[in-house]
Amino acid sequence: MNVSTKVDVAFQRCINPQCATTYGVDEVRIACGKCGSLLDVVYDWDRATPPKSLSDFEELWSRRYDPLALSGVWRFHSLMPFAQAEQIVTVGEGQTLLQHSLAVAKYVGLTSGDLHLQYEGLNPSGSFKDNGMTAAFTHARSIGAKRAACASTGNTSASLAMYASVTQLMKAIIFIGSGKISYGKLSQALDYGALTVQIAGDFDDAMQRVVQVTEKLGIYLVNSVNPFRLEGQKSVMFRVLEGLRWEVPDWIVVPGGNLGNSSAFGKAFMELKELGLIDRVPRLAVINASGANTLYELYEKRGLRWNEGSPQADIIDPYYAELDDQQKRASTIASAIEINRPVNLTKCLRALDFCNGVVREVTDQQILDAKAQVGAGGFGCEPASGASVAGAKLLREEGIIGADERVVCILTGHVLKDPDATVAYHAGDREKFDTVLGSRGVEKASFANHAVAVENDLDEIVRTIEQNS
Numbered sequence: 001m002n003v004s005t006k007v008d009v010a011f012q013r014c015i016n017p018q019c020a021t022t023y024g025v026d027e028v029r030i031a032c033g034k035c036g037s038l039l040d041v042v043y044d045w046d047r048a049t050p051p052k053s054l055s056d057f058e059e060l061w062s063r064r065y066d067p068l069a070l071s072g073v074w075r076f077h078s079l080m081p082f083a084q085a086e087q088i089v090t091v092g093e094g095q096t097l098l099q100h101s102l103a104v105a106k107y108v109g110l111t112s113g114d115l116h117l118q119y120e121g122l123n124p125s126g127s128f129k130d131n132g133m134t135a136a137f138t139h140a141r142s143i144g145a146k147r148a149a150c151a152s153t154g155n156t157s158a159s160l161a162m163y164a165s166v167t168q169l170m171k172a173i174i175f176i177g178s179g180k181i182s183y184g185k186l187s188q189a190l191d192y193g194a195l196t197v198q199i200a201g202d203f204d205d206a207m208q209r210v211v212q213v214t215e216k217l218g219i220y221l222v223n224s225v226n227p228f229r230l231e232g233q234k235s236v237m238f239r240v241l242e243g244l245r246w247e248v249p250d251w252i253v254v255p256g257g258n259l260g261n262s263s264a265f266g267k268a269f270m271e272l273k274e275l276g277l278i279d280r281v282p283r284l285a286v287i288n289a290s291g292a293n294t295l296y297e298l299y300e301k302r303g304l305r306w307n308e309g310s311p312q313a314d315i316i317d318p319y320y321a322e323l324d325d326q327q328k329r330a331s332t333i334a335s336a337i338e339i340n341r342p343v344n345l346t347k348c349l350r351a352l353d354f355c356n357g358v359v360r361e362v363t364d365q366q367i368l369d370a371k372a373q374v375g376a377g378g379f380g381c382e383p384a385s386g387a388s389v390a391g392a393k394l395l396r397e398e399g400i401i402g403a404d405e406r407v408v409c410i411l412t413g414h415v416l417k418d419p420d421a422t423v424a425y426h427a428g429d430r431e432k433f434d435t436v437l438g439s440r441g442v443e444k445a446s447f448a449n450h451a452v453a454v455e456n457d458l459d460e461i462v463r464t465i466e467q468n469s
């Protein structure tokens with residue numbers, strides 16, 4: 001299979017079907033110039049060379065010496081042919097895996113045992129963001145950008161900073177809110193040498209500012225309003241299918257923050273279906289934290305829908321006005337999804353529409369308990385990722401997910417991203433628990449695994465081990 005494709009098969013298009021204005025791939029925009037809607041990267045598939053069958057990709061497994069075949073993103077280049085092979089920036093992202101976990105299946109209540117965890121924390125910067133950053137960075141390089149910026153709850157900035165430091169192609173500038181970033185993520189951005197601008201405000205504030213600043217200074221913006229980023233994130237779904245030997249699961253369950261992932265997953269399935277590469281589409285469940293539940297409120301409580309490209313503004317606008325009136329700020333231990341104004345809201349509605357989706361909210365208590373179960377039954381994850389397992393459990397309890405269905409939960413970030421939350425949960429130190437978790441309404445650590453204190457004495461140590469194992 002030919003992995004290099006011509007650039008001119010791709011263009012950008014406004015997602016509003018009433019507008020559908022198109023732009024070239026070499027234009028840098030974060031919204032439609034006519035109507036202000038988000039943009040998609042779209043392809044003229046007749047002129048591109050998509051695979052005939054998804055199993056065609058297996059041919060690339062034997063070509064690990066080729067960086068584009070090795071990359072878990074770019075081996076699917078023919079399904080995202082917006083860049084020429086020579087322009088692609090890759091650091092070997094996307095070497096992630098799908099783990100079948102009976103332990104987590106039991107926790108979720110799937111008698112089929114058919115639960116799979118997609119470990120995106122195994123990416124080089126420790127989160128799924130690398131899937132998107134490699135694509136955005138490729139686009140930034142192709143248009144000659146010298147500086148790239150993002151606002152971030154942490155993982156986007158870690159990823160951007162990493163691509164900038166490894167490739168030395170651009171200077172990374174990251175905007176973070178004050179006090180709302182986990183140590184693992186902040187330490188990455190600093191260590192990779194990014195210019196880190198800490199704003200007195202939260203993520204939603206930082207997001208507004210970065211848009212203004214990048215416009216003013218002509219800096220390339222890599223937040224998920226960037227449609228090229230979402231192209232790379234489609235590959236998470238391609239790898240899930242790959243892990244299931246191209247069988248489509250019944251459910252994809254994903255945490256929702258800025259809603260870039262859910263949007264990208266929906267687009268992946270829309271295109272796979274259009275190309276005849278899958279014959280059915282999985283259902284999509286997007287899980288909010290209850291302290292940052294805009295999508296849940298709008299979709300499940302107020303009935304907001306994609307509505308053929310015209311989501312009801314009379315549902316959205318009053319909701320945001322209420323948030324402003326009440327000065328309501330997003331608040332959850334799952335800092336990666338601590339977002340009240342998701343920039344990809346309309347794209348996500350389209351994905352929910354196409355994938356017969358549902359949205360749920362879960363508490364920080366449910367998130368941390370699910371996270372502990374992921375750790376005890378696998379490789380662990382950060383709090384936001386635990387939301388997908390907590391959400392699957394909730395949907396199973398409600399009977400929406402059937403006991404015999406096949407479910408894939410996306411684990412978006414690595415367990416080491418947020419050691420504070422993990423240690424506070426397990427340590428059994430009341431003060432630490434209260435400061436880090438109690439303030440979030442978390443009452444107990446049902447699956448805590450305390451360290452056992454013992455005298456520095458051989459007999460004592462032996463006795464303790466015998467008693468506890």
Ligand SMILES: *Cc1c(COP(=O)(O)O)cnc(C)c1O
Pocket residue numbers: 127128129155156224255256257258259260261262336337382384385412413414
């Ligand atoms: C960014 C992020 C999310 C949220 O993803 P969106 O695409 O913004 O909805 C969830 N989990 C982790 C670990 C993240 O880094």
Ligand SMILES: [Zn+2]
Pocket residue numbers: 014015016019020021032033034035036037
């Ligand atoms: Zn438009």
